[in-house]
Amino acid sequence: MEDQLLCCEVDSIRRAYQDVNLLNDRVLHTMLKAEETYLPSPNYFKCVQKEIVPKMRKIVATWMLEVCEEQKCEEEVFPLAMNYLDRFLSVEATRKTRLQLLGATCMFLASKMKETVPLTAEKLCIYTDNSVQPGELLQMELLVLNKLKWDLASVTPHDFIEHFLSKLKIYPSTKQILRKHAQTFVALCATDVNFIASPPSMVAAGSVVAAVQGLYLKSQDASLSSQNLTNFLSQVIRSDPDCLRSCQEQIESLLESSLRQAQQLSSSTETKRVDEDVDLSCTPTDVRDINI
Numbered sequence: 001m002e003d004q005l006l007c008c009e010v011d012s013i014r015r016a017y018q019d020v021n022l023l024n025d026r027v028l029h030t031m032l033k034a035e036e037t038y039l040p041s042p043n044y045f046k047c048v049q050k051e052i053v054p055k056m057r058k059i060v061a062t063w064m065l066e067v068c069e070e071q072k073c074e075e076e077v078f079p080l081a082m083n084y085l086d087r088f089l090s091v092e093a094t095r096k097t098r099l100q101l102l103g104a105t106c107m108f109l110a111s112k113m114k115e116t117v118p119l120t121a122e123k124l125c126i127y128t129d130n131s132v133q134p135g136e137l138l139q140m141e142l143l144v145l146n147k148l149k150w151d152l153a154s155v156t157p158h159d160f161i162e163h164f165l166s167k168l169k170i171y172p173s174t175k176q177i178l179r180k181h182a183q184t185f186v187a188l189c190a191t192d193v194n195f196i197a198s199p200p201s202m203v204a205a206g207s208v209v210a211a212v213q214g215l216y217l218k219s220q221d222a223s224l225s226s227q228n229l230t231n232f233l234s235q236v237i238r239s240d241p242d243c244l245r246s247c248q249e250q251i252e253s254l255l256e257s258s259l260r261q262a263q264q265l266s267s268s269t270e271t272k273r274v275d276e277d278v279d280l281s282c283t284p285t286d287v288r289d290i291n292i
Contacts, residue, residue: 014116018162023166027163028160028163028236031155031160031201034155035199035200038087038151038154040083040089040090040196048089048092048093049093052096054193057193061082061085063127064081064103065191067124073107073114073119074115075158075187076110076114077107077110077111078107078110078187078190079157079187081111082190082191084106084109086196091147104124104127104128104137105137105140107119109141121137125137157203157204160200160204160205161186164205164233165178167232170224178211178215181210182208185206185211185255186203186204188255189207194250194254198247199237202237202244202247205236208229209229209244210251210252213252230248
């Protein structure tokens with residue numbers, strides 16, 4: 001009998017096989033009907049909130065995305081958490097000093113909904129530099145649940161991506177890359193206030209079209225050209241092709257601006273590092289030259 005390694009060296013999550021029945025048109029049509037129910041108010045900054053402005057939402061959304069990425073959360077967690085945050089802010093005036101607490105609470109709830117091993121309250125508090133205590137987070141959790149009427153089964157763009165990909169004639173390996181790119185676009189859209197009022201199906205379809213164009217898959221199949229794919233997916237989600245095309249262009253523009261900001265931040269950081277190195281290389285001031 002050969003020796004076998006009985007210990008588990010790598011923690012792996014057991015996943016169920018994909019149920020093809022969940023990708024049929026009946027399920028898709030049900031989600032299209034339900035998605036409007038979970039849309040936040042697009043003008044809550046003017047009508048509900050007195051202290052919070054779009055820039056603050058952008059800051060806390062970027063922080064939430066970084067936490068989810070560092071903790072290797074499921075792709076659905078971040079967009080779902082942002083849906084909770086926007087729905088809460090649509091009905092409850094919140095002080096700006098409690099916005100990070102709200103963001104942590106929304107991640108806490110979304111993680112419970114989508115993760116096999118959810119984020120703990122203690123871990124999330126560490127990411128706030130302990131400005132939030134576990135007790136505060138648990139109290140806020142009850143408030144969020146109450147304001148959302150305990151309805152946490154929100155329809156998000158991620159729910160539509162697999163439906164759209166299943167309808168495209170592409171290789172499995174290509175589909176995996178396309179899925180990852182589309183998920184990245186969805187996360188990017190969740191950080192931007194301009195997509196608050198966009199239906200999840202529209203964001204998902206626009207992300208898929210943008211991903212196909214970015215990967216130059218249109219050269220492999222005529223059906224994947226921008227016009228053909230836009231017309232096809234607009235029929236699937238029962239939307240106007242021009243609206244979907246506009247959404248795709250918004251996503252591509254958002255990507256360009258995000259990349260530009262990242263490059264500027266990287267160059268400024270590099271410049272600062274070089275300046276610090278120059279300062280360190282200078283000859284130290286003689287003690288006798290200092291006038292005390």
